[in-house]
Amino acid sequence: xxxxxxxxxxxxxxxxxxxxxxxxxxxxxxxxxxxxxxxxxxxxxxxxxxxxxxxxxxxxxxxxxxxxxxxxxxxxxxxxxxxxxxxxxxxxxxxxxxxxxxxxxxxxxxxxxxx
Amino acid sequence: xxxxxxxxxxxxxxxxxxxxxxxxxxxxxxxxxxxxxxxxxxxxxxxxxxxxxxxxxxxxxxxxxxxxxxxxxxxxxxxxxxxxxxxxxxxxxxxxxxxxxxxxxxxxxxxxxx
Numbered sequence: 048x049x050x051x052x053x054x055x056x057x058x059x060x061x062x063x064x065x066x067x068x069x070x071x072x073x074x075x076x077x078x079x080x081x082x083x084x085x086x087x088x089x090x091x092x093x094x095x096x097x098x099x100x101x102x103x104x105x106x107x108x109x110x111x112x113x114x115x116x117x118x119x120x121x122x123x124x125x126x127x128x129x130x131x132x133x134x135x136x137x138x139x140x141x142x143x144x145x146x147x148x149x150x151x152x153x154x155x156x157x158x159x160x161x162x
Numbered sequence: 163x164x165x166x167x168x169x170x171x172x173x174x175x176x177x178x179x180x181x182x183x184x185x186x187x188x189x190x191x192x193x194x195x196x197x198x199x200x201x202x203x204x205x206x207x208x209x210x211x212x213x214x215x216x217x218x219x220x221x222x223x224x225x226x227x228x229x230x231x232x233x234x235x236x237x238x239x240x241x242x243x244x245x246x247x248x249x250x251x252x253x254x255x256x257x258x259x260x261x262x263x264x265x266x267x268x269x270x271x272x273x274x275x276x
Contacts, residue, residue: 155205
């Protein structure tokens with residue numbers, strides 16, 4: 048299976064610690080997206096990349112959040128000095144850039160719990 | 163900016179009954195429209211999408227949605243639901259221009275009862 052993978056699947060951390068999540072997209076997909084989903088809500092857009100370029104970043108994303116996609120393949124999302132409000136499911140998705148291939152394929156997500 | 167409204171947070175329905183999940187959107191530019199489904203303990207997956215052409219789109223498992231530009235709606239329907247359709251359904255929009263950022267609605271939980 049060559050779907051989108053995310054690691055780790057679960058992360059429990061203490062407030063103030065840094066965490067890093069990894070996303071491996073479908074290999075030929077040049078777009079990669081990060082979302083955050085809290086209970087009872089739909090996914091909220093955080094940021095996206097086309098190849099290695101980060102093209103848009105949500106205002107929801109504070110300075111404590113940073114994302115990279117160094118070689119246009121996998122991506123990492125780091126949260127520094129975690130807060131309890133960061134507890135959520137972090138979703139990664141990938142797609143081809145061109146219409147009609149706009150379908151985003153989602154990974155299983157990383158569930159973060161900040162104590 | 164775009165926004166998506168899913169008016170129904172939960173829709174309980176009996177097996178073999180018809181169902182409609184409502185989605186309205188707001189956008190100053192043309193958009194692409196999507197329905198994603200999330201089955202229990204699984205990731206999000208695309209159910210169907212409207213990009214252009216016929217305003218009625220169908221999925222392989224019997225769902226359909228119609229793009230209504232005048233009413234800015236993209237309601238999801240199925241004439242006869244199964245227990246296995248129990249899931250959370252998310253409507254989403256992506257703009258034609260700019261960053262292709264996708265905005266999701268808050269979701270509708272469809273609960274099919276025997």
